[in-house]
Amino acid sequence: MAWTDERVEELKKLWAEGQSASQIAKQLGGVTRNAVIGKVHRLGLSGRAAPSRPARRPAATPARTRAPSQPAKPRVTARTEPAPAPKTKSLEPAPLPNGEFATVLTLKDSMCKWPIGDPATGDFRFCGRRSDPGAAYCEAHAQLAYQPQQKRRRRTSDANAALDAIAATRRVNF
DNA sequence: CCCTGATTCGC
DNA sequence: GCGAATCAGG
Numbered sequence: 001m002a003w004t005d006e007r008v009e010e011l012k013k014l015w016a017e018g019q020s021a022s023q024i025a026k027q028l029g030g031v032t033r034n035a036v037i038g039k040v041h042r043l044g045l046s047g048r049a050a051p052s053r054p055a056r057r058p059a060a061t062p063a064r065t066r067a068p069s070q071p072a073k074p075r076v077t078a079r080t081e082p083a084p085a086p087k088t089k090s091l092e093p094a095p096l097p098n099g100e101f102a103t104v105l106t107l108k109d110s111m112c113k114w115p116i117g118d119p120a121t122g123d124f125r126f127c128g129r130r131s132d133p134g135a136a137y138c139e140a141h142a143q144l145a146y147q148p149q150q151k152r153r154r155r156t157s158d159a160n161a162a163l164d165a166i167a168a169t170r171r172v173n174f
Numbered sequence: 175c176c177c178t179g180a181t182t183c184g185c
Numbered sequence: 186g187c188g189a190a191t192c193a194g195g
């Protein structure tokens with residue numbers, strides 16, 4: 001497509017109306033928005049009302065130095081920090097027989113060993129509820145721990161918190 | 175990721 | 186002169 005007088009006029013009109021380059025390109029057809037922008041600049045009509053974004057330019061930008069041979073653009077994208085903190089919520093409170101919470105020292109074989117809390121911050125204990133001797137967890141936690149593949153499709157936030165706690169425990173004890 | 179205009183430069 | 190590629194930013 002060539003820039004005939006008519007097309008140029010249409011371009012001027014649409015540009016004056018505040019249409020974006022891509023919109024104009026679409027209406028004119030046969031050209032890309034880049035073509036439109038390029039033409040607009042050549043015609044010397046860049047600035048407009050400001051229908052879209054003002055977006056000020058540093059002007060003196062190193063600009064692009066056409067580098068077809070350039071391997072690739074390193075451009076490091078802001079990295080997201082790993083994990084702030086385990087921060088486990090005690091979804092499953094840890095009741096206790098006497099007045100203390102079950103700790104690694106008081107944990108009995110017949111107690112639920114479901115970890116609760118963050119070992120790193122000290123507020124950590126085990127569920128401690130009754131569990132079948134030899135069984136790792138109480139009935140409630142056993143259900144959380146041993147979920148059928150099918151139902152595990154979507155973990156509950158409780159289960160996730162618990163798993164986090166387990167991971168944290170291992171980090172500390174090993 | 176969508177979009178915007180701005181710029182450079184091979185054609 | 187043209188416009189793809191690229192940039193910088195919303």
